[in-house]
Amino acid sequence: MLTSAREIGWLLHVALAVVAVAFALARRRDPTSTLAWVLGIIFVPLAGPLAYLALANPYVARPRDRRRDAARRTREENPLHADITSEDLHPAARSVIEGCRRLTGLSATTGNRVQLYSETGEAEAARLGAIAAAREQIWAEYYIVHGDATGRRFLAALAERSRAGIDVRLLVDAVGSMGIDAGGVASLRAAGGHVEVFHPVNPLRRRWAVHLRNHRKILVTDGTTAFCGGANIGDNYAGRRRRMPPPFRDTTLRIEGPAAADLARVFAEDWCFMRGEILRLRETTGRPGETAVAILPSGPDQAHNATALAWFSAVSLALERCWLTTPYFVPDPAMLRALATAARRGVDVRVVLPRNADFWLMDLVNRSYYLPLLECGARVFEYAPAMMHAKTLAVDGHLALVGSANVDMRSFDLNFEVGALVADRAFAATVEAAIEADLARSREVTLDQVRRAPLLAALAQGAAKLLSPVL
Numbered sequence: 001m002l003t004s005a006r007e008i009g010w011l012l013h014v015a016l017a018v019v020a021v022a023f024a025l026a027r028r029r030d031p032t033s034t035l036a037w038v039l040g041i042i043f044v045p046l047a048g049p050l051a052y053l054a055l056a057n058p059y060v061a062r063p064r065d066r067r068r069d070a071a072r073r074t075r076e077e078n079p080l081h082a083d084i085t086s087e088d089l090h091p092a093a094r095s096v097i098e099g100c101r102r103l104t105g106l107s108a109t110t111g112n113r114v115q116l117y118s119e120t121g122e123a124e125a126a127r128l129g130a131i132a133a134a135r136e137q138i139w140a141e142y143y144i145v146h147g148d149a150t151g152r153r154f155l156a157a158l159a160e161r162s163r164a165g166i167d168v169r170l171l172v173d174a175v176g177s178m179g180i181d182a183g184g185v186a187s188l189r190a191a192g193g194h195v196e197v198f199h200p201v202n203p204l205r206r207r208w209a210v211h212l213r214n215h216r217k218i219l220v221t222d223g224t225t226a227f228c229g230g231a232n233i234g235d236n237y238a239g240r241r242r243r244m245p246p247p248f249r250d251t252t253l254r255i256e257g258p259a260a261a262d263l264a265r266v267f268a269e270d271w272c273f274m275r276g277e278i279l280r281l282r283e284t285t286g287r288p289g290e291t292a293v294a295i296l297p298s299g300p301d302q303a304h305n306a307t308a309l310a311w312f313s314a315v316s317l318a319l320e321r322c323w324l325t326t327p328y329f330v331p332d333p334a335m336l337r338a339l340a341t342a343a344r345r346g347v348d349v350r351v352v353l354p355r356n357a358d359f360w361l362m363d364l365v366n367r368s369y370y371l372p373l374l375e376c377g378a379r380v381f382e383y384a385p386a387m388m389h390a391k392t393l394a395v396d397g398h399l400a401l402v403g404s405a406n407v408d409m410r411s412f413d414l415n416f417e418v419g420a421l422v423a424d425r426a427f428a429a430t431v432e433a434a435i436e437a438d439l440a441r442s443r444e445v446t447l448d449q450v451r452r453a454p455l456l457a458a459l460a461q462g463a464a465k466l467l468s469p470v471l
Helices: 002-026 031-043 047-055 061-077 091-104 120-133 149-163 182-190 258-275 306-317 333-344 360-368 370-375 425-440 447-451 455-470
Strands: 109-117 137-142 167-173 194-198 217-221 225-229 252-256 291-298 321-325 348-354 379-383 392-395 399-403 417-423 442-445
Touching: 002 031, 002 047, 031 047, 061 258, 091 291, 091 306, 091 399, 091 417, 109 120, 109 258, 109 425, 120 149, 120 217, 120 225, 120 252, 137 149, 137 258, 149 167, 149 182, 167 258, 182 194, 194 258, 217 258, 225 258, 225 399, 225 417, 252 258, 252 417, 258 291, 258 417, 291 306, 306 333, 306 392, 306 399, 306 417, 321 425, 333 348, 333 370, 348 360, 348 425, 360 370, 360 455, 370 379, 370 447, 379 425, 392 425, 399 425, 425 442
Parallel strands: 137 167, 167 194, 321 348, 348 379
Antiparallel strands: 109 252, 109 291, 137 217, 217 225, 225 252, 291 417, 321 392, 379 442, 392 399, 399 417
């Protein structure tokens, strides 16, 4: 009987492996990622093919087409604004923004006022203050809303405004927000708020994609004030938790002006994607500042990923310095080559990563990419005081990017992400100052240290790197 069960198990594995390998090859994706999946499918009995079918989503075309249709319908009801700033931008910034515009349809706008929050407590207070000040509309979209004190406070604030007659809508990711406080959600709905879950995993409706996630972080109030960046809603993102998991060092961008309406547009398209409901955007007339901002949504619904293009273009065009922070560093070959080439051209390339990531495997993966960077003259720093979770880029003192996307293959290929390209020297200086403060609290990793690493560490990092295309 045991032999029979074992034989049945192997037959099942072979059948699933044939199906999974066929899907992997038919998708014609990046060969490195495909090879990693094929090896896992073949050599990990049952779990390998099941993981591929659950995580690699052979049905990307269906949600892609639905998301494109939602964007089209939303934009028909809410026409896009015209590009009014392109000739006034720094040539390199203009080039990056124009490339992104051709993918997203969103042009840069002037008349914005921006503020950077590098202290998570300050960002939370600003968000709650904007919610309390809203008079007509609050739209929020987050990958994670934890069920802890910060998450409950956030839901309670939304419910309070909904009871006051404000149009409150909350969109949370089905996987990221699995731990959301159910009582808080029920109270929000009872108060008249609308809550929707992004892309629930439901095999009965052919929704297998555990990994096709909405990683965006958006809050828009009254169509005129908006927040985006890397921070989710939870105690560790608000700097409260002191043990495990560790507190996060994150970055949030506040925008007032017409670019806030573009973030509202991204929300409206996602809402239509999940709910089928077309929202009308509020007319924005005030221009509280002079900063040029281009909102940067990206996802698998795009022919080419706009976030990947923005990062690659900005790094490739850098002439003097290129500084970035990211929690997870799994660059695709193009991005790694862009950074290495910039360093070889004499650009001051600095990469700030967490000393200890929130997932131990990511420490190994991150460090597996140190050697090719250091050999080309780039500098790598590990931030120790907290989990570095900020996703920022500053180039040559004229362009900065703040968003939700990590420098990894998942953010550049699969996740729905959003960020803001800010073409402004004063703001770029602010981002550089924040990174300089991080550098002062970081340990620089040298080429000699990497080359002298114990053999066991090198083997572990090499093995982890094999998994990087599928993480």
